[in-house]
Amino acid sequence: MSRIPFDVVGFDLDGTLLDTSGDLAAAVNYALATIDRPPFAVEAIQPFVGKGAKVMLQRALTSSGGYDDELIATTLPVLLDYYEQNLAIHSVPYPGLIAAMDQLDQAGVKLAICTNKSKRFTIPLMHQIGLSDRFASIVCGDTLHVSKPDPAPILEMVARAGGGRAIFLGDTINDIAGARNAAIPSIAVSFGFLDGPVENLEADAVIHHFDELLPLLESWPSSC
């Protein structure tokens, strides 16, 4: 019998399951080079991630001289096409993820994903990393007509994974607010693409490494 009081453990993707920042930065920098803007360091791109590729590009353009709609219209397809061809060159699971997933499988808990990344990138990326068949459901930024922090995609992820009690892990306010809006508990990961102190996310708990996940879930009060 599992001592974990959850049926579904849901994960954000970028900055939570996988460190995708190397490939995202390469795509942003490729697009910026086509308009003679200088590249960003990988770490500088991280806080731009979390609300989809268009917002990531808008944030990069804002930090390098500004933009108008025409510039977005020409550079976004360049970024998207490059990223689609280069999804998993540098991207890797965070340390301890696979072992934590194995432990959750053994405990009979379903794993699921709710990401603001488009389906066009999410499904091939998870396939190329070799993890796509480990998740009971994968809800992307364009699966519904709304994305996190709206609660609908998180609730859809839980429903598609079979329903029941759920908890959600993420690295940005979109994830933690989305879980709160969906009335499920949340865990913030301190190793993701933070844009400030992890405490500012006001998650119910914080982990610094995936080794902490199983003990945390096993000690989670079953009444809350």
Ligand SMILES: O=C(O)COP(=O)(O)O
């Ligand atoms: O593509 C993004 O900007 C964010 O994706 P995430 O929701 O998996 O962090």
Ligand SMILES: [Mg+2]
């Ligand atoms: Mg994220």
